[in-house]
Amino acid sequence: MNQKIAIIGFGTVGQGLAEILKNKQSELNQKYGYAASIDAISDLKFGTIYDPDGLNVDQALQEIKTDRQFTTSRMDWNAVDTIRYCNADVVCELAFTNLTDGEPALTHCTTAFESGKHIVTSNKGPAALAFHQMKSLADRHNVFFMIEGTVMSGTPVLNLASGPLAGCNITAVKGILNGTTNYILTQMESGMTYETALRQAQKLGYAEADPAGDVEGYDARAKVTILANVVMDTPCNIDEVECSGITGITSENIQSAKSQNSRWKLIGSVELKNGKLHASVHPEMIPMTHPLAGIMGAVNAITFSTDLLGDITIVGPGAGKGETGFSILSDLLKIHRLSEETLS
Ligand code: HSE
Secondary structure (H helix, E strand, C coil), X not given: CEEEEEEECCCHHHHHHHHHHHHCHHHHHHHHCCEEEEEEEEECCCEEEECCCCCCHHHHHHHHHHCCCCCXXXXXXXXXXXXXXXXXXXXXXXXXXXXXXXXXXXXXXXXXXXCCCEEEECCXXXXXXXXXXXXXXXXXXXXXXXXXXXXCCCCCCHHHHHCCCCCCCEEXXXXXXXXXXXXXXXXXXXXXXXXXXXXXXXXXXXXXXCCHHHHCCHHHHHHHHHHHHHHXXXXXXXXXXXXXXXXXXXXXXXXXXXXXXXXXXXXXXXXXXXXXXXEEEEEEEEXXXXXXXXXXXXXXXXEEEECCCEEEEEEEECCCHHHHHHHHHHHHHHHHHXXXXXXX
């Protein structure tokens, strides 16, 4: 069955997803019997386009390059109209992250669920601020709320915990959860200024639309909140996570750590101790002998502490166009697999 997709927010991740779907079309079909069409795209800047028989994605990508807006198949719909009235089975919610009240993504998600459409998202707002409400609304409407891309982009973290690690009790999660800050700290160690490193991280598509979300630790705090709620199944409000970022770390601090055979890293952690949750994000000076000290650039790493397997560490990309685009693809394929299982 052809999976019909609507994309809400056609920035870095949306374009990354569109390119992957286009380039891998025949491979995905051959290997997994997966066929998809992008029927609707709605973006604040570029406008809305819709074709119930599938859009010409090449043309859409070309139009935003040359005209800075969509011109063919244009509709008068805003994002909410698009979600409500288009024929998609799955809405990929890829609009900007808002960690204050989660909007407009929260409204996008509730509209999709109430219209009987699945949500796949890398947007941290709804997952960090309202995971349980979103999940139960999706369950009530018999659709999925899939959020693999919210933590460590396409590196499988949430699906690893709920899939292969099912049966293990996860008692603590700790790691480097933000690509932008790890990239900045890495570049500063090689002599680059903080400002230049941040500009590069923006250019490479790692940073949030408002990079304060990265450097002040708010993005990592959202991920810690998601890990607590989703992986450790322990209710955690984002305000309960102690948080400080990397803005106070100077080049001198970095060189001084180096001379002590250590490195500054922004560490997010969540742990259950005697039934009480401890969650925090803050910079730590890590000895070079520690595995997290070797994680450089926009790479992230997470260690799960489990009862049956001890520590499991996964290292991989934490941000980026194709990397986050892939996270969306992995959830789309999961929906395809689950739908095929239900049909058979
Ligand atoms: N700005 C985020 C980061 C993007 O740098 O990790 C991925 O969540």
